[in-house]
Amino acid sequence: MLGLLIGDVAERTGLTAPTIRYYESIGVLPRPFRSTTGYRRYSETTVEELRFIKKAQALGFSLDEIGEILKLSRAGRTPCSHVLDLAHRHLRAVDDRIQQLTRFRDQLATEIAKWDGQRQPTRQGLCQIIAGAEEHASPIIQLDLAPRKRASRRR
């Protein structure tokens, strides 16, 4: 048999066909074989790669990073120093985030407990809890992206 149609792959992975084509278009997936009439034909390998992509995304990797990792693994190579470096930076970022989140969590939980228990909480409770947080170099929402240029206006 020629292999799976894009719809079969979609079904097996829980993605949509357009999404799979999109991954191909940005180079995260390689171009698959085509039938004589131009239909994409996939193997189980692609299904596995797509599942991998979903997990890596859930873990905070960008499609760009995932693409790099996949390229390496397709070449059967062991992570080169570049990817090792990437991994180290990820680890630091994740550690920082866990710390920030944990601090935040405790403050939030304390504040909520106050609200829940007594009905006369400190004025502007939620404000104080966030206002008391330290300033961070980078937002939590981002893992590892290049620092946004944030021009501090000079006059």
Add this chain to the structure above:
Amino acid sequence: MLGLLIGDVAERTGLTAPTIRYYESIGVLPRPFRSTTGYRRYSETTVEELRFIKKAQALGFSLDEIGEILKLSRAGRTPCSHVLDLAHRHLRAVDDRIQQLTRFRDQLATEIAKWDGQRQPTRQGLCQIIAGAEEHASPIIQLDLAPRKRASRRR
């Protein structure tokens, strides 16, 4: 004195003037007083609110949520049940994320240690670590947003 010009506020907060106008346009900041010639005039209160916004963002709150919180704090009111609810959901989301991140961190650290130590790591190291991760309902990157519709194709 009439108050700070938008550029002064920008300088004090590290934001840009367009960003501050943008916050106003989406209702996160209230409309400030205007000079006779139409210039925005701000007080120190706005500077504090903007610093608050930055911190809340870094902690994963969306501008919409921040807007709600600020409105409440401006009214000097105690969190109503709606915001209390919001806070509870945040707490759960934060807990989940800490858990996911911690699991991920340990896997990543283990894998990195392998790579760093021996120079003959398991084939496709990074793949295995991510591939071995559990599937998550929602990506780590999101705090509290509505679950993205991710149509699992039915035929």
Add this chain to the structure above:
DNA sequence: ACAAACCCTCAAGCTGACTTGAGGGTCAAG
């Protein structure tokens, strides 16, 4: 032979949080 259910490409739209550009007014210093 025809319809349903696939497949194709290319282009445009979406969300959130901004940035950038065009076109034009204002204000303080020299």
Add this chain to the structure above:
DNA sequence: CTTGACCCTCAAGTCAGCTTGAGGGTTTGT
């Protein structure tokens, strides 16, 4: 009274990661 550094509005562009639509070919079943 002009110059330069501000300010204004409104529209459009940016980025990531997709989704949606238009317009058209293919394959499978009856």
